[in-house]
Every structure is written in C-alpha cells, then in structure tokens.
Amino acid sequence: MTQPDNFGFNEEAALLKSSARKFFADKFPTSTLHALVAGDHRPDRPSECLWDRSLWQQMVDLGWTMLAVPEASGGVGMPAVAVAGLVEELGRAAFPCPLLGTLSATYVLAACGAAGEQALAEIAAGSSAALAITNAAGSWSAGDTDVRFADGKLNGGAWYVQDARKVGRLLVSAHTDAGLGLFWVATDAPGVNVQADTIVDLTRDQAHISFTDVAAEQVSANGLAALGQAMPAVWTMLAADMVGAAEWQLQTTVEYVGTRQQFDRPLGFFQAVKHPLVDVMLQIDQAKSLVYNAACAIDCEPGRALQAAHMAKASASEAAAYASGRSVQLHGGIGFTWECFVHLYFKRQKHSQMLFGDAAWHRARLADIVIGPLAATAS
C-alpha cells in the first residue's frame, strides 16, 4: 500500500479538527481549566479527580469518543489521521477527560477480532475506558503485567492506569496458561479496587488497581499480537496530544515575551529569548510532522506504523520537555508561580513524556528495528 501525499488528511478531518479547536476555545479556556483543577495548591494535597463531566458528555454526544470504532461495531471508523487532529486540539486545551484512554482501548479492541466487538459496541454506545496493562515496576513492554487469569478469575494488580476514576471500563492484560490474555472489566465490578495515586499532573487522574477474584470477559487470547498491532496508535495519539499542548506552550510564551518589557524592549526582541522559542517551534514541527506520518502509516501502510510511531513519540517527548522548560523559564518570575497557567501544561507534559515510554525507550526500540537487535555482548 502506498501513502497519500497529504497523509489522507481530507476535508472531513480538517472540519473535525477546526470544530474541536472551537469547541475547547469557547467552552474550556485555560482560565476555566485553572479554576477547575488548581484550587488546592498544597504539595501534599490528597488525590482528586477534577473534571467537567457535562462537557465530556457533550463530546460523547458529538460522537468524538467513538470516532475510531469501526463502522461494523457501530462507530464512525474515522482514519487515525483525522483522530490525531482531534487529539491535537484536546492536548492544546489540556482538557481533563478519558478520551486518550478510550481511544487506546478502541485501537486494542479493534485488533482483537470478533471477541472484541461487544466491547467496541459499548464504546460506540458511550462507554469510556482505560488501559490497565502496566506492572508495579512501570514497564511499558507489552506482556509485563502483574495480573493473572486462572479459573475464570483475574487476580493481581495493574499500575499507572490513566484517568481510572473517570472511566467505566478497563482493558486488562493478564498472564494466562496460554500466554497473554486481554480482558474487559467494569470498574465497578466486584473485586475491582481502584486506589488513586497522588500525582503531579493536575489535568489527569491515575490509579493502581487491584483485582481480587474478578470475573472478566476475555477479549483476546493473543494479547501480545493485539497490543503489538495497536500500540503504535496509542503512542501516536499521545504524541498528538503532546504536540497540541506544546503549541499552547509556544504561543502563550510568545505572547508573554511580546508584552513584557525589560531594558525598554519587549523580551522577545532579545535573541537569548527569541532563538530558544524558534527552537521550540522547530521541535514541535518535527514532532507534528512525525505524528501525521505515523497516523497515515497506521491507516495506509501498517508495516511501517511501528517505526513511524516510535519516531513520533520519541520526538514529541523531546519537544514537550523542551517546550515545557522554556515556557516556565521565559515567563520569568511569574512563570514560577501557581497563578500563572504555564505550570498546568508543564506538569501535563512531564506526565506525557514518560507515559507509554519516554524518548530514549522509543529510540532503543527503533534502533532494534532499523539497526537490528543489540548483539548479546559478553562483558
């Protein structure tokens, strides 16, 4: 299969992206985000799950949460490039909601074959979901789980589960006698205990979840294959979110250094300020181009999707780190305060950087593909 030169980003995709931008700009400006999530500044504040459910419901009603669900399962079946456009706008708004988790579960379920169809239909009907596939050590490798499935029951724990307190369903990976299995579990099912983590990021919630004799529906008996197929989409969407958030960081900082005067000049006049902001832009643009490249590969050339998604997430993680640092530094003293909005994105980006593998993790895997596996070297 060949890739279309425009990434397949058609009129429909452009319309979705621009309506999403307008939706968040109108209904959820950054001042609203700050008022919603930054009420308690204490560093040892208890974990909270602060979000606007009614706006989320509007997104569900607009069909945004089922964009990636195949038409056969009652969804819209939008290509990944179009979904990435929406997610970029979600990231720009740093909107707290379980869209990334729901999309991630969608891509994994879509790789599960017939057994995943019922769960997909639930997402199409408005259910939200999170991936519960990470162990206590925080390993991002598919197959590293501390949950075990035996005698029809799940037992064990899943860690670093995103937006766990906002969702109704969990997609759980667990060891079975026949390899890695995937399971679809309701968060309120008996034996599921969601224990909130206290995290830095104010725009998400995170939890570790224990499973005690939980009855679960198996959606895949070959979880490694399904995750292998779907993870490129999971990484690409997260990278799209980071690119959108980084663009907010860039534009907000550019605006500030255009207003703030020192030495009788706007700060942006000085090259010590101007050039790093250009470098932020260069990094964002590289990451953004790689995100749409990866999304297009997912849609049109799956054989290249893994490489392309490793590049997108590695690049987005670097761009997010650099944009975050510069956004606080170039705001000067005010940027170091709780009242200035930049810390919200700084923290969201820090979280996203490590989530599902940081830049070095993705580059190591890319190297295994491009150069070949690391030879076993006797030390």
Add this chain to the structure above:
Amino acid sequence: MSDSASKDSPEQAEFREYCRTWLQDNRPPDPTVRLPLSALEIMTTEQLTYLQAWQKAAYDAGLVGCDYPEAVGGGGRKDCQRVANEEMLAARMPYFPNIIGLGMAAPTVFYHAQDELKQRLLPRLFSGEDIWCQGFSEPGAGSDLASVQTFAERRGDKWVINGHKVWTSLAHFAEWMIILLRTDKSHKYDGLSYFVVPIRSALGKGVTVRPLIKITGETGFNEVIFDKLEVDDSYRLDELGKGWQVAMTTLLHERGAGELQTPRSGGLKNKGSHATTAANLIELARTVQRDGHAAADDPLIRDRIMQQLIREVGFAQNQRRARVPDLLDHPMRLLLQNKLLASEISQQTSELALEVAGASASLYLGDDNAPAGGQWNLAYMNSYGMTIAAGTSEVQRNILGERVLGLAKSK
C-alpha cells in the same frame, strides 16, 4: 516515485514518461575525473566541462527551466520542473554546475528584469553555457547584508562600480554575477540597487577574481574586486533603490522557500560522492569497532544515531506537511525552516559520524584507510559552509522568530 506519479496531472504524467525514457536513452558517460560533493566545490575546468555538457544535454531535452515561459527559453509547462527533478534524481544523474544561476539568478532575473534582458540571459543560464555567481557578501557586510558598501556611481546611462565582494562561489568560472550594490549612501535599505554584471569579459579590466581557500583545503569560492568597472544601466534589475526587495526574491529561492522550483539533478555515484545520511551513519557504525564490539552495538551510539534518523525523517515529513494547508498554522512556518534544518541536521550527522569513527576519524582524503574515503571529515567541515552561507543559522532564527512568531525585530 510511484507515489508522486499517482498524483500527476495529465500533462505531468506525459512529461514524466518522456523524462524517464529520455534519461534511459541518454545517460551521460561516466566522469573520468573525481567530482566534488557539490557544484560549489568545482575546482578544475575538466570537472566543469563534464558537468556543463550534462546540463546542456538536459536543457536541450527540455528538463531544465520547464516551468519558465518559452519566450525566455523555458519549457512553457506548468509545475513540471518538480517532475523532471524527481526523474533525474531517481535516475542518479550528475548534478548541474550552474547551481547559483538556476537556484537564485534565474528566478530573480525572471521576476525583476526587462523582457529583452530575460530573453538574452536566461537561455544560456538554463543551458549552463553561462555560469553565474552571486555578489552579495562583503568583508564588512555578512549577516547585516543591507550594509553593503560596494558602490555604483552614475555616469550618464552608465554606472561605475568600485568595491569588494567575498565568498563568491563559482566566480572563477562565471560569465555573469548578480550583484547587490549601493547607489545611495544616505539610505541604508533604499540606497541599494540590484544589477547583473558580466564579469568574465571584464577580467583584468575592472574585475579581479581571487580564490579563497576553505577550511577543507578546497577552493571553489572567491573574492571579487571591482576597480572602476563600467556597466550599462540596462543591466539594472527593477527600479533604482529597490535592490533590497529584489535581493529578497534571491534569498527566498536560495533558502528553498521560493515560488519557482529550482532544476535539480544528482545522485550519480562516483569516487567523490557521499551522502550525509543516517543510513550511511549506520553503515559506518557497523564497520567501526568500539571496545571490541561494533559501534552499532553501543547503546549510546545507537541512541544518538536514532536521534539523527528522527530529525532526518521529521524534516522529510515537514516537506510533506508543507503541502497540506489544513495542517499549517502559518503559511511560511515550514518553508522558512528548510535552510536551517537541512544545514544543521547535516552538520549533526557528520559530526556524530566522526565520533563513531573513533581513531579513524583522524584520517583524511589522501589516506586509503580513511572511512568512506575521508568524506565524513570533508562533509563535517563543509557543513559549516552551509550553516553560515545564505544567512547564518542565527539570522535564520531571527527571521523565523520575527516573521513566523511575530517577535520584536532585532534590527
């Protein structure tokens, strides 16, 4: 290529087929001399003669200047230069020697010269019979280009030029120079005018060309001294005092952000050919030993090579996204990054290659044991030419910060 071909207009599809067939039937003979990495390092007439013969053949076949009107010696086609370029690059042809002429002089002359002058100059520029060079920088005018002092004094319908231009690539072979001159000392920007000047015919009669030697040891660029050179007013482009605006047309095309596609050929493998790519870097890392193992098995080296690969692919994908308006927040945002990214990525890749090469990085062109014939050293040193010429990386960052991000102007 099939990707591009599938989106061709009927005219482009027919032209592509023509190019492909012609290139198959008319491959030039292999060069008998070592060709340098690019036209900017052409040192000998043997090298030049071989490359000029190729450009002339390609022009006569209609593969150069395709999108310019027939009246000025072009092909009169629409958006076909890109097609010819793709086919010439895919067929791995030699590069064109008249690189300054095709990339910078041609669009500038086309947009700003009188019809008669265009008709006279452009056909021999396209054919490569007339080599062109560019007289912008001076000893006292580098990044601050508008401070050029080379002065043209009016004498009736003639101008008398006195001054000193530097970093003038190909001046030692050039018939013509595009030149930015001061015609009024009381205004910085509005005191500039733009001319084309015949320099070869004036050698020893008002024009002196002296080679400058690069850090690599190669020649290829020069200083050009004007001592009372008389030129006709008909060689002025656009109005008096509009030189800065005309220079912007040149610079936009030089930095790969112009309207007209530059005719481009290349890819021919020869003794001097070398590509500064992550793929070649990986090949190097496989062959070089580091602590008893291939450098390609060193996790830190792998990570850094992947960083370069990602930058390289990201840059290629920028080119793709630049053509999707719905994914651009600002129309010039990606185009104005081209020169900066191309030069810096190439610099980082060659710099890393020399680290990967370890002890053998000390070996240069004349040593049989040098990795890739010593070309990595040559590429690394030459990369500073790219990050300095055509507006330094620092100037590029000013332009991006001011034009795209809207930050306050540094000047």
